Amino acid sequence: MRSFKAYFKKEILESVRGNKYLILFVGTIFWALMDPLMLKLLPLILKNYLPADLIVLFSTFNRDTAFQTFLNDLFQIGTIIIALTLMGLLSNEVSLKKLVFPYSRGASPAGVVLAKYIHYTITISLFILIAFLTNYFYINRLFTGGMLSIEIALKSSLLYILYYSVLLSILLYFSSLFKRGLIAGISVLVLGYSLSIFNQFETIRVYLPNYLLFKAADIGHIFDNSLIPTVIISFCIIILLVFFSILRMKKIDVA
Amino acid sequence: MIHITVIDINFIITEILRLLPFFIPIIIIQYGLMIFALVQLFRNEAAYLPKWGWALIIIFFGIIGPVVFLIVGKKKEIEND
Numbered sequence: 135m136r137s138f139k140a141y142f143k144k145e146i147l148e149s150v151r152g153n154k155y156l157i158l159f160v161g162t163i164f165w166a167l168m169d170p171l172m173l174k175l176l177p178l179i180l181k182n183y184l185p186a187d188l189i190v191l192f193s194t195f196n197r198d199t200a201f202q203t204f205l206n207d208l209f210q211i212g213t214i215i216i217a218l219t220l221m222g223l224l225s226n227e228v229s230l231k232k233l234v235f236p237y238s239r240g241a242s243p244a245g246v247v248l249a250k251y252i253h254y255t256i257t258i259s260l261f262i263l264i265a266f267l268t269n270y271f272y273i274n275r276l277f278t279g280g281m282l283s284i285e286i287a288l289k290s291s292l293l294y295i296l297y298y299s300v301l302l303s304i305l306l307y308f309s310s311l312f313k314r315g316l317i318a319g320i321s322v323l324v325l326g327y328s329l330s331i332f333n334q335f336e337t338i339r340v341y342l343p344n345y346l347l348f349k350a351a352d353i354g355h356i357f358d359n360s361l362i363p364t365v366i367i368s369f370c371i372i373i374l375l376v377f378f379s380i381l382r383m384k385k386i387d388v389a
Numbered sequence: 390m391i392h393i394t395v396i397d398i399n400f401i402i403t404e405i406l407r408l409l410p411f412f413i414p415i416i417i418i419q420y421g422l423m424i425f426a427l428v429q430l431f432r433n434e435a436a437y438l439p440k441w442g443w444a445l446i447i448i449f450f451g452i453i454g455p456v457v458f459l460i461v462g463k464k465k466e467i468e469n470d
Contacts, residue, residue, distance in 0.1 A: 153429070153459045160422060164452055167415050171408060178401050218460050272411060 137236075137245025145253040154219055155257065161215030162208065162261040166269035169204045170276050196279030202351045204269045205290065208262075209347055213326050216258065216298065217305060221319030223250050224309040224379065228386060243383035251306055251376055258302065259295045266291035286353055293350040293361075300343040300368045301326055303375040310382040343368045419452055426455035435462050 149155050173195055181189060195203075224247070227233050236246070270287040301322060308318035329344040339345045345364045349356055426447045435443050443462050446454045 153463070156422070156425070157456055157459050160418060160452065160456060164415070164418055167411075167418070171411055171415070174408065175405070178404055215456065215460075275411070276408075 135245070137242040138249045140236075140241070141246050141249035142253055145250055149253075149257070157215060157219045158257060159261055161219070162212050162258075162265040163268060165207045165211060166204060166265040167272060169207055170200050170269065170272040173200050173203060174276050195277060197273050197277045197282040198280035198353045200273045200277050201269065201280075201282050201287070201290075201353065204273075205294070205347070205351045208265065208294070209330075212298075213301065214323060216301070217319045217322045217326070220254060220302070220305055221309065221322075222315030223254070223306055223318075224383065225312055225315040225318055228310075229313050229315075244380045247306065247310075247376060247380045247383055251302065251379075254302055255299050258298050262294050262298065263291050266294070281354055286356060289356045290350040290353075293346040293356065296365065296368055297343055297346040297350075300346075300371050303372040303379075307375040307379045307382070310379045310386070340364055341367055343371065422452065422455040423447055426458050429463060430458065433463060437461060 177189055227246075233241075233246070237243075266287050267284075270282070270284060273282065304325065305318060305322045308321050309315060312318045312321075326344075329342050330347070332342050333339050333344055333348045339348065340360055340363050343364065345361075346368065349358075349361055349364075427444065430440055430443050430447065438446075443458050447458050448454065450457070
């Protein structure tokens with residue numbers, strides 16, 4: 135427990151010093167503000183440059199489609215920013231020999247790994263929640279039509295929070311495997327994006343965490359029974375990968 | 390042939406002015422982050438690129454430039470801690 139508290143505080147200080155809060159905040163919030171405005175302005179700006187049938191397509195945007203566009207952009211850009219910002223979670227500790235002194239003073243690897251995971255899960259969850267609420271406010275002001283409500287936006291944000299918790303556990307595990315953070319970051323990106331392909335296959339997709347993103351965009355049917363296996367599997371992945379990361383950090387040579 | 394009439398331009402300008410309050414947070418984030426990144430660049434050592442190279446990236450690459458600098462460009466400072 136002492137290691138956990140000490141490392142939790144250390145993570146807060148290091149995140150402030152390394153501007154990680156700022157990067158994660160911008161990486162999630164910026165698109166929540168930008169997307170609805172761009173969707174509103176693009177048809178006006180491009181009106182004279184695009185064929186009429188394409189302009190008609192733009193004009194069919196309502197609150198639901200604007201929200202889905204934000205979800206798509208958050209996944210595509212937010213994932214890159216989160217993976218590249220936090221890619222050195224454990225690998226930096228090992229490669230820069232930051233663990234020699236704490237381990238020699240009896241710091242527990244479980245405390246170190248849990249502190250890092252819980253700290254960044256809370257941080258990302260908070261930013262995602264703020265981003266969804268901001269986006270909901272902007273969409274409500276700029277668009278009409280559709281069935282989007284604050285309840286739907288919050289339900290959708292919960293699924294995104296769970297998805298990014300899974301992604302963070304994968305990042306944590308890969309970061310404990312590789313000495314270079316960049317390899318961990320890129321591996322997570324490749325895995326995250328490639329798993330989205332399986333959303334086209336109905337039989338497999340419910341067993342993969344990316345189905346959370348698919349359901350988050352399914353406005354009107356976000357929470358249904360098909361999510362049960364996905365949620366159970368997501369929690370299992372988190373528990374297993376955090377456990378494996380702890381095991382790996384126990385065995386790793388920090389000197 | 391593309392024709393942009395005065396009415397079109399007036400309509401676009403009116404629409405942009407109507408949406409201006411919504412742009413304020415974006416402008417604050419964008420320029421705030423740019424200034425912050427430039428201050429960090431001149432106070433600290435830069436990694437991988439010379440400082441002027443990072444300065445160009447921060448200034449001309451929109452929101453992405455400062456974010457890339459803060460993730461990659463400040464690495465040396467963190468490593469030296």
